[in-house]
Amino acid sequence: MSLMKSWVASANTADTPFPLNNLPYGVFSTDDSDPHCGVAIGDMILDVTALEEAGVIKIDEVPVFDLPMWNEFMDMGAEVWTGFRDSLQELLGADADADTQAALKGYLVAQADAEMHMPFAVSEYTDFYAGKNHAVNVGTMFRGAENALPPNWLHIPIGYNGRASSVVVSGTDVRRPWGQLKAPDAQMPSFDPCKRFDLELEMGAIVGQPSDGPITVGEADANIFGYVLLNDWSARDIQAWEYQPLGPFQAKATATTISPWIVPAIALEPFRTTTPEREKELLPYLAEPKPGLFDIDLEVTLAPEGKAETTIARTNYAQMYYSAAQQLAHHTTSGCAMNVGDLLGSGTISGPTKPERGSLLELSWGGKEPLTLDTGETRTFLEDGDTLTLKGAAKGNGYQIGFGDCAGTVLPALTDPFKR
Amino acid sequence: MSLMKSWVASANTADTPFPLNNLPYGVFSTDDSDPHCGVAIGDMILDVTALEEAGVIKIDEVPVFDLPMWNEFMDMGAEVWTGFRDSLQELLGADADADTQAALKGYLVAQADAEMHMPFAVSEYTDFYAGKNHAVNVGTMFRGAENALPPNWLHIPIGYNGRASSVVVSGTDVRRPWGQLKAPDAQMPSFDPCKRFDLELEMGAIVGQPSDGPITVGEADANIFGYVLLNDWSARDIQAWEYQPLGPFQAKATATTISPWIVPAIALEPFRTTTPEREKELLPYLAEPKPGLFDIDLEVTLAPEGKAETTIARTNYAQMYYSAAQQLAHHTTSGCAMNVGDLLGSGTISGPTKPERGSLLELSWGGKEPLTLDTGETRTFLEDGDTLTLKGAAKGNGYQIGFGDCAGTVLPALTDPFKR
Numbered sequence: 001m002s003l004m005k006s007w008v009a010s011a012n013t014a015d016t017p018f019p020l021n022n023l024p025y026g027v028f029s030t031d032d033s034d035p036h037c038g039v040a041i042g043d044m045i046l047d048v049t050a051l052e053e054a055g056v057i058k059i060d061e062v063p064v065f066d067l068p069m070w071n072e073f074m075d076m077g078a079e080v081w082t083g084f085r086d087s088l089q090e091l092l093g094a095d096a097d098a099d100t101q102a103a104l105k106g107y108l109v110a111q112a113d114a115e116m117h118m119p120f121a122v123s124e125y126t127d128f129y130a131g132k133n134h135a136v137n138v139g140t141m142f143r144g145a146e147n148a149l150p151p152n153w154l155h156i157p158i159g160y161n162g163r164a165s166s167v168v169v170s171g172t173d174v175r176r177p178w179g180q181l182k183a184p185d186a187q188m189p190s191f192d193p194c195k196r197f198d199l200e201l202e203m204g205a206i207v208g209q210p211s212d213g214p215i216t217v218g219e220a221d222a223n224i225f226g227y228v229l230l231n232d233w234s235a236r237d238i239q240a241w242e243y244q245p246l247g248p249f250q251a252k253a254t255a256t257t258i259s260p261w262i263v264p265a266i267a268l269e270p271f272r273t274t275t276p277e278r279e280k281e282l283l284p285y286l287a288e289p290k291p292g293l294f295d296i297d298l299e300v301t302l303a304p305e306g307k308a309e310t311t312i313a314r315t316n317y318a319q320m321y322y323s324a325a326q327q328l329a330h331h332t333t334s335g336c337a338m339n340v341g342d343l344l345g346s347g348t349i350s351g352p353t354k355p356e357r358g359s360l361l362e363l364s365w366g367g368k369e370p371l372t373l374d375t376g377e378t379r380t381f382l383e384d385g386d387t388l389t390l391k392g393a394a395k396g397n398g399y400q401i402g403f404g405d406c407a408g409t410v411l412p413a414l415t416d417p418f419k420r
Numbered sequence: 421m422s423l424m425k426s427w428v429a430s431a432n433t434a435d436t437p438f439p440l441n442n443l444p445y446g447v448f449s450t451d452d453s454d455p456h457c458g459v460a461i462g463d464m465i466l467d468v469t470a471l472e473e474a475g476v477i478k479i480d481e482v483p484v485f486d487l488p489m490w491n492e493f494m495d496m497g498a499e500v501w502t503g504f505r506d507s508l509q510e511l512l513g514a515d516a517d518a519d520t521q522a523a524l525k526g527y528l529v530a531q532a533d534a535e536m537h538m539p540f541a542v543s544e545y546t547d548f549y550a551g552k553n554h555a556v557n558v559g560t561m562f563r564g565a566e567n568a569l570p571p572n573w574l575h576i577p578i579g580y581n582g583r584a585s586s587v588v589v590s591g592t593d594v595r596r597p598w599g600q601l602k603a604p605d606a607q608m609p610s611f612d613p614c615k616r617f618d619l620e621l622e623m624g625a626i627v628g629q630p631s632d633g634p635i636t637v638g639e640a641d642a643n644i645f646g647y648v649l650l651n652d653w654s655a656r657d658i659q660a661w662e663y664q665p666l667g668p669f670q671a672k673a674t675a676t677t678i679s680p681w682i683v684p685a686i687a688l689e690p691f692r693t694t695t696p697e698r699e700k701e702l703l704p705y706l707a708e709p710k711p712g713l714f715d716i717d718l719e720v721t722l723a724p725e726g727k728a729e730t731t732i733a734r735t736n737y738a739q740m741y742y743s744a745a746q747q748l749a750h751h752t753t754s755g756c757a758m759n760v761g762d763l764l765g766s767g768t769i770s771g772p773t774k775p776e777r778g779s780l781l782e783l784s785w786g787g788k789e790p791l792t793l794d795t796g797e798t799r800t801f802l803e804d805g806d807t808l809t810l811k812g813a814a815k816g817n818g819y820q821i822g823f824g825d826c827a828g829t830v831l832p833a834l835t836d837p838f839k840r
Contacts, residue, residue: 152609159669162581178634180576189576214838241572244570245578250756251754283611334597334599337585417753418705
């Protein structure tokens, strides 16, 4: 697959994240408009809510883009997803006639003039733990190298239910949380601001079709609408004290940042790649009918307040042991109903070497090996004022598919958390 | 507090669960109507959706009861909750004049003619583990008597995020789940129907007002709209294999049954009782400004298919170590936003003696001590066709406050879970 040409000139460069091949879904506002639906093309946004209002595009008898979220569109199913995408590629393609181009130009808004909002309403949020390097690193730190991987890990895409209300769009500041903490040598716990605040580099898969009972990996794959970058902000000291025996709770509830653009699953098709060789044979219900991962380069940058950013990690989504389709299929085994707008976090994505690790917990090895930034400063965990940014791109022949930055700045903890 | 008299005669008995003192919120349908809002009084339901349509009651400029859920009403806040309740007590009270009675009679529907539905849309569902006898019992079975309680248990109301899509109303059949299982002595896991399907006797607290940062226990208490009975169906064999290190996931996702009526928190005020003496001093953020529990008698019955029911457990909500208000306050510590319709499960409620245990796991001590039913049959875990019913009543002076039964029947597992 190579670059598909558009009459929107900025969409035709090798380094735009938003060529005609991508057409990701977002929600934006301008000085003159409330949040509504748009599709990114080059450095512009096509205002699909306005296009629908004007009757230029029509998805259904009733409006689909009248709410500031893509949920209604997702709900309509894969045929509608494909049909809409096909027509946008025709309307925005280099071969579109002059009348079409003239008609659409009035519906293009510069991304520079737009503010981005949550692209969809999160129904429920599940976070997985399906990157093997991450699981081995964390397990080694907590339980020693011999017991690094829990016995179930090579058989189950381990996941836990997260908090949908924690999910925010890129650019939302993240307040350092308070929580119940206890240092290993302390007699009693205390209620204090988190001292070990961390990021987790993940991808998020968005469920676009409901299911009401166990589904196969193939069915699960077809139900995934698109992908976002996802930062699962984590309070390591809260987590260490609270997580036994029922898992992380308040440690993961402060914020979960996603990128502003949902990249359609179909735009990632050319980048499909297999999950790694299985170390233990998987049960048949987890068998993959086709390669389940995607070759997406990922990186994390950290910028101290008012200073330049340093890339602190580079890795690839292909480092996952389980695909999103496998995770979704496992999620349904008990009969668990899945709904439009459910969000599945992949789990932290770490490569095999140190500069490929997707969390500060791993990069600083539990705080023991501080990281030196390009500014000369060091970091074990996040400091107030730090801006964390996740970036991702699937790289094709002369083009790439991007998600927009997934960024957040750490604000200092409140002096008194009960007085706002 | 004693029985408040109503002109609806069936509401004036000592054993009706729905006297004028209660007035719980539900959603019902009849042969002639779609699901809509109603309030229980004696053996009748007051059709508040129809009353609002007819202009007899008015909460707001726009309709509040036009959707089959109480979320919009909850959203309006405690003053509206109290005002509405006061006016219903006036309209339905024994002192109401003849015109009022005549006008309202046409809006009373016999409960016998109504089908009950989910009384509210569950925003997110969190399940706690805050009953000490249950935690000690389970901990003893899994880790031995010395390590029964995890080190954090006496300091934190331990909870985990559950699956909102699993919540169903009483009367919904529950299909025995498939899942990934591994017997301790097996080499490899298998994908099979659950063999150790269980109930958990709990109370559910419903969040009626949003919060967006840490709140105190007092503020949390004021945000709780009402209470339901809750059965947290649990697949023990799935749970045992999956729950380390991130907690229960598919084991708890098959179904969570709630009673059809939301009992207003204010109706339970006369039954307030203190949490037990603290074994470790709690951190100040968990301090209770007033008694946080309620004296509510609870019982569980089990009826094999086509046979009479046996009461298998009797206990009281006052057995909890942490109150719902403490749980909600803890839930917000990290800055976690809470929303209208969030549901908090108390955790399994077990008393100190064997007949007071709220799960078969405890009653049969992990399957080692089968329970004998009144029919002569025995049970370790649930069998297909079993109907489980939770019942609850706060008992006052000549009256009681009930929730309606919280029941579900276990259907056999599907032969092939991927073919429905």
